[in-house]
Amino acid sequence: MLQKKRDAPGVYQLASLLVELDASDEASRILCADALYQLGWVEEAHKFLLVALSKNPQRSPILARLALLQLKKGFLYDGNQLLKEVIKTRDTSCLLPIMDIFKDEDRKLLQTHCHFSALTILTDKQEDADIKEAVAYLSFAIIASGGYAEDSLLVRARCYGHLGQKKTAIFDFNAILKQDPMNVQALSGRGFIYLALKRQKEAVQDFTSALKLEAEVVIPAILSLKHEAQGLITQWLLQHGRTVLTELVATKELSKEETFRDLLMIAGALIKICKDAQYHIFYIDVLIANGKYEEALIHLQEAFGHSLADEFANARLAVLQLKKRNMPVAAHSFSNLAEKDERELGFLLNFLDPKQQQHLSQVAAQEGNVLIKEYRYEKALGYYTLAILSSKDNPRYLRQRAVCLMHLKKYGRALKDMEKVIQKHGCNSLKTRVDDHCSKGHLLLSVSEEETAVKEYIEALQLEESMALCSIMKGPGREILAKTFHKIAQYYFEMHHYEEAWKITDYGLIVDKNSTELKKLKARLKREASGCSIH
Structure with a gap:
């Protein structure tokens, strides 16, 4: 009846009668105090609770009610000391049945007090014992709120993460995101927990969502991580972005504006977090794929300078040059990348249309032929590889590269x-x-x-x-090859595989009909295998 805010006087009379019948009945005494509180008789409720506490000093339901009353009366220190006693009992759930009885303004008072008490503890101390105490205060604040207090849930989730209770932290972040799916702090916070758990897919999903919403908040948070953790999340984001971009380019689905916005957002964040060349290269690739060639060229020159000693950067310049029909220069740049990273070159060639690829393969093969005549086999190899990749494994270019590789003894x-x-x-x-x-x-x-x-x-x-x-x-040459035929035929003969030996001997004599060794072996085969059907 009290929880439904009905007939507090009637409940008080009934509870008083029960106390008179049994003065040791603690439940009836607590019921009296709750009824008096709802009637507005705070001092009388306080006295009832003190009597009950004198008989059971460790009883958390009594301590929790006294703490609430002390806070209501403005005695913050006394109320806080009582809350500390409740925390010592490790029974934070004792607040649950009280919340429906106390008034909204008093619950709000408790929530605010507990939240800021936790923040004070976390500001001053960072030992595990202190963090656990802060968690208890935050739990009181969340209970007082009715189960959802975004600020307290965020802080408690981070505390759980610090204590190594990662799954519990995720539970709190999930509670926030269920109510507010676009909460950036909860998304990035959960992302950090997934990062610690090495759950790549979930971490990337959360960080991507958070960056889309508020990159200026997420980037400093990532930068605050240790170097190893920073490196891991940036590599994960890069892998994700590369996978999406490679699929878009390979399938020629270059009209997906929303996907490109997401990729530009990821790439832009990565170059702010880390200055490594690979992140700038990715940013340039996204610009090229999106048709923003001038922007790509400007960023290329800003990030790598005009000399472009980096093969990967040079290859991007080649793609941009092809847009201006500068085929020989592009072929030269691509050939340098060809022998270093075929997969990377294959990705870049997808930026070109079929006619450009066909023309490029012809130019590359012609240059390879010139170089091989000059005995510059290593240089020719890159051009042949480019011709093969841009022609989708044309057999003619595969043959030419095989000859080049033979000269290099590969x-x-x-x-x-x-x-x-x-x-x-x-x-x-x-x-x-x-x-x-x-x-x-x-x-x-x-x-x-x-x-x-x-x-x-x-x-x-x-x-x-x-x-x-x-x-x-x-x-x-015939003589050399005939000796090889004789060696293999002799091996089969010794293994008593007479039919195979006879076949190889026969073909060996076609290669060199004057081979004395093969003739002798054939004669032996006739003698020693006369019982076998080898003709």
Whole structure:
């Protein structure tokens, strides 16, 4: 009845009767005090509570009521001391049943007192014990408010974070965001907790939302972190931004204005937080993708100067130059990046339209051919890589790079190129296919994979014998290759794989019909495997 603010006199009479029947009944005495409070008889309520306290000094419901009455009477020190006693009992929930009984102005008084008491503690001391005491005061303030006090919840969440109670901190931040989804302090605060928990996706989502709302508040907060934490969140934001931008550029969905606004916001925040080149590069990429070429060029020159020694910055300049149709200069810049970071170059090429890419691949291949004639293989390699990437793995350029890689003795990479070429054999001429198998075989010999090399040469011979022999003459030569065939055939013979040995011997004699060793091996095969069907 008291909670519903009904018939306080009737409740008082009933409670008084119960006290007369049993003077030790603490619950009836507290009920009397609550009824007297609602009737406005504060002093009488205070006396009832003091009697009850004398019989049970540690009873938190009594201490909490006395604290409220002392604060109402203006005795702030006494009220605070009583609240400290309640905190010692660790029973902050004792306030819950009282809140419906006390008047709104008194609850507000308690809320304000407890909130500022917590702030005073946190200003003066930062030990764990002090923070825990502040948490208790904040809990009183939140209860007094009816369960939602934004300022107190924010401070308590930060306290929980400091104490390592991260999940509890998230609970408080969530309570704020449920009521106010655009609360910047709660978003960034929860983001910091997710950062500490190494939960990248959630942290990035919260920081992005907070930056969109009020970057001037969030950026100083990030800058106040330790260097390691700053580095982690900036890298996470950069990864997120790069992923979104790469997808937009790759799919040519460049009309999403809201997404670009978000990316510009993230990029702008990153260059304010950290001056590293990678963040300026990202900002420039967003400007280019958004068609803001003049702004991109100005920022490029401001961030890197006019010399642009950085390959990544130089490549961005190349993209901007292509917008002005300066193809040779752009090709030169892209070729420098090609051998350093193919993935980065592939991303930048998506800024170009198909015609630009086709023209670029032709210019790059032509320059590579000039350089290879001058024996400048390292320089040529970058141009060939550019030609391959801008042409989406054109087999002709893959072959040219494979030759360049052979000269540089980078046989493993050359092999990968030839494998890609052979995978695209569909509509190539017969001579081209034969030459490709022979080229791959030659590369396999260079890395001592003789058995696989022999299989490639057999493939070429099966396609067209005379063309294959012509290619073999150019390298490694008939005699040398025949010795390899003999070695592998001999191995199969010793393993009693007579059919395979016979096949390799036969093709070896096609390579060099005068090979004495292969002739002898064939004779032995006839003798020792006469019982086998090898013809």
